[in-house]
Amino acid sequence: MISNFITMNGYGLYVWLSFSIAFISCTVMYFKTKRTLQKYEQEFLIELQALTLKERSKALENSKVAQQILATSSKVN
Amino acid sequence: MFKFFSSSNVYSLIQRLINFINSIFFLILIIGLTFALVLSPPDYLQGDSVRIMYIHVPSAWIGLVCFSVITLLSVLNFIFKIKNFYFINKSIAPIGLLFTCLAIVTGSLWGQPTWGTWWAWDARLTSMLVLMLFYMFYILTFKLLKEEKLIIKVSSIIAVVGSINLPVIKYSVEWWATLHQPASIKIVGSSSIHSQMMLPLMVMLLVFLLYAALIFLMKYKTEIIRIKKKNIKRI
Numbered sequence: 472m473i474s475n476f477i478t479m480n481g482y483g484l485y486v487w488l489s490f491s492i493a494f495i496s497c498t499v500m501y502f503k504t505k506r507t508l509q510k511y512e513q514e515f516l517i518e519l520q521a522l523t524l525k526e527r528s529k530a531l532e533n534s535k536v537a538q539q540i541l542a543t544s545s546k547v548n
Numbered sequence: 549m550f551k552f553f554s555s556s557n558v559y560s561l562i563q564r565l566i567n568f569i570n571s572i573f574f575l576i577l578i579i580g581l582t583f584a585l586v587l588s589p590p591d592y593l594q595g596d597s598v599r600i601m602y603i604h605v606p607s608a609w610i611g612l613v614c615f616s617v618i619t620l621l622s623v624l625n626f627i628f629k630i631k632n633f634y635f636i637n638k639s640i641a642p643i644g645l646l647f648t649c650l651a652i653v654t655g656s657l658w659g660q661p662t663w664g665t666w667w668a669w670d671a672r673l674t675s676m677l678v679l680m681l682f683y684m685f686y687i688l689t690f691k692l693l694k695e696e697k698l699i700i701k702v703s704s705i706i707a708v709v710g711s712i713n714l715p716v717i718k719y720s721v722e723w724w725a726t727l728h729q730p731a732s733i734k735i736v737g738s739s740s741i742h743s744q745m746m747l748p749l750m751v752m753l754l755v756f757l758l759y760a761a762l763i764f765l766m767k768y769k770t771e772i773i774r775i776k777k778k779n780i781k782r783i
Contacts, residue, residue, distance in 0.1 A: 493654065519780065540773065
């Protein structure tokens with residue numbers, strides 16, 4: 472039964488290759504997208520840190536997105 | 549209503565949606581793979597090679613739907629100048645390209661044992677290849693052009709011209725004698741696929757849709773941060 476599952480009655484190469492290609496390409500895209508997102512979050516935080524204290528608190532006060540990025544990164548760190 | 553769609557509300561909604569998809573994705577993936585690789589029966593004619601369908605068909609559907617959405621939003625953006633549509637399209641295009649490529653590659657892997665050839669210049673296969681090229685041109689406009697107005701103009705033209713190919717893909721199997729089989733699943737009318745194969749197909753479609761949604765949300769979130777980063781001094 473296990474042998475049948477692996478060989479897929481002679482179609483194993485095609486079936487497993489299809490599923491593997493789909494799995495690998497989707498995984499690569501997921502991690503690439505995640506890394507880009509994290510990179511932008513980090514860059515945003517660096518720019519936020521570069522502001523003066525007054526500018527920073529004003530930015531955080533006016534932008535909920537900035538607050539959320541800061542909150543997310545605090546959770547991660 | 550419009551206040552709800554402010555970037556801060558959308559941003560927090562995106563985060564919640566990402567968490568939700570992450571929490572259910574692996575469970576549905578395991579169910580889908582169990583159905584596709586173990587529980588679904590082999591085809592009486594194609595044997596176990598039919599299992600490639602569970603990757604090939606949802607990929608092709610998502611590839612087509614993504615380009616349809618891109619075309620629609622490009623036209624709406626061109627008319628109403630809603631900048632958000634531009635960012636949505638920019639986030640959708642790589643997903644559409646990935647799934648179109650997957651449909652072509654898995655189609656080729658299915659074609660070899662079924663038709664005895666990896667590739668044929670048949671109407672359905674060629675029109676899918678044309679779709680892939682349109683996706684590439686579309687994405688290249690974002691990479692090569694610098695001015696945003698020009699990007700919107702050029703990418704909209706590519707989307708509209710490329711959309712002519714969509715009905716060609718859909719009806720190619722009816723208009724021409726092709727190696728590719730006609731549609732087995734119909735939205736209107738009865739489908740010729742057995743429920744034992746239909747169920748795994750629908751579960752795998754759900755898996756791919758969730759994956760596409762996850763990537764879209766992450767890319768769209770990146771776009772929001774990119775804009776906020778650009779305007780940080782103005783905040």
